[in-house]
Amino acid sequence: MTAVRTHTHAQAVDAAIDLFTRQGYERTTVEEIADAARVSRATFFRRFRSKEDVVFADHELLLEEVVVMLAATRPEARQSEESMSDAGRAWDPDVDPYLEVCRAARMVFDHHVGQRETSLARYALLQQVSQLRDRELVTTHRYERAFTHYLRDTLSPDRSTSTASIAFAASVVAVHNAILRRWLRNPGLDLRPDLEEAFADLRRAAILGSGGTAPAGGHPPSGRRVVVAVVDAAAGADEVARAVRDALG
């Protein structure tokens, strides 16, 4: 049954995007799409809740995949009742939440690259219709929300970590989107390495930032300690080392 449904589903999606790009989004009525997909108008609205949704049909699924994938890395969250008790959560050293978020974002990227022609068609359509660009923004934000909540739930709950989490989630999504758009404009390139590099930069900045000004402000998970010293460019190496020595008290 599912096979049949997804078949007619995909049929309707293709018909819709085709019509939209050929004769414009506004000038295409839902009735036309329904006719093209051989269903009634009401059935169209049953399957896709709105005219816009047909364009972003698979996004919802992808988002769900991401949420499930993230949830899978923190099994202790399954019984939310118990997890109330351990305020300071036991840290699983195998899982780096920042890395997990990057993994999730990478999955999204790969999904789009994998669905090459679908993604390109949708991108061409979005270029024309600002209303749809806005709509995509909303779904994009859902990823950010999922990432933020994941980090909030897995990392220690102090304030500066929270800020870092919010910033990291937003950064990952924004950078991912920028690189994805770059690929969409030039699908011949292989931007996976760029994505990896950018994510690595973000992770580095996040770990540094989570230290904050206070030297003991919540150790990063890896059992290490980060020292940041800002000195004059003219300072010699010995001078710098002394500054660091002093900073450590």
Next chain:
Amino acid sequence: MTAVRTHTHAQAVDAAIDLFTRQGYERTTVEEIADAARVSRATFFRRFRSKEDVVFADHELLLEEVVVMLAATRPEARQSEESMSDAGRAWDPDVDPYLEVCRAARMVFDHHVGQRETSLARYALLQQVSQLRDRELVTTHRYERAFTHYLRDTLSPDRSTSTASIAFAASVVAVHNAILRRWLRNPGLDLRPDLEEAFADLRRAAILGSGGTAPAGGHPPSGRRVVVAVVDAAAGADEVARAVRDALG
């Protein structure tokens, strides 16, 4: 004329938000709002392009202020013709673009805090209506876009800086929104200090991140040098200082 217009304008806005919160957004027709504001339905649509827009009327103005304010800090961009010639732009040491973005975000924050009851009423409304939350997302994203473009246009155009700019803009917006929401839930608090601190953290992370892995990867504008050393938590101060000494070659 402008005074009269803004007067009836505000009247309509207040009437609309009042009706929305009292009897629900969906259940309030545009005709009711128009009647309450003593104008015809057509006039309503002339003034506010849509039913949603009436809720976010001042956001557009605020965004414009932000854009103008940012543009004012880079006078060389006024004649876009000339700026084509200087690929490597002359750096104005008085202006730190990251700081400017934070200033702009702070202005937005202050605006909301200043319009206390308006902001609170809108927040209460948004809590009820997801459609409006999504709409606000879109306007929020316009800030992010403005910030990203500003940074892109003022900073050096290499790849890693671009990534840092995108991440920074997204972070500032996300953190601003988070703290603003915190204030909206608890308007008695003074969260300006928290905002400042969070922004300072973000700037520090951004400057660190723009250095990249290579120690000489483009000095930050302030004529300083950043050293990062990662050592074991158990290491003593001397040991750390030696590690830094070594890192400096």
Next chain:
DNA sequence: TGGTGCGGTTGACCTGGTGGAACTCCAGGA
């Protein structure tokens, strides 16, 4: 054979949003 439930269909209906035509008011110009 006769329920029972479910997805699809149908048609009526509501409302946001657009566009056109008429009207008023006001400024300026011959």
Next chain:
DNA sequence: TCCTGGAGTTCCACCAGGTCAACCGCACCA
């Protein structure tokens, strides 16, 4: 003084997205 043009308003008709409720066909099951 009268004309004219433009801006703002109102009314009206219309389109199209989206919902609702009733109904239909069909498979499954006792």
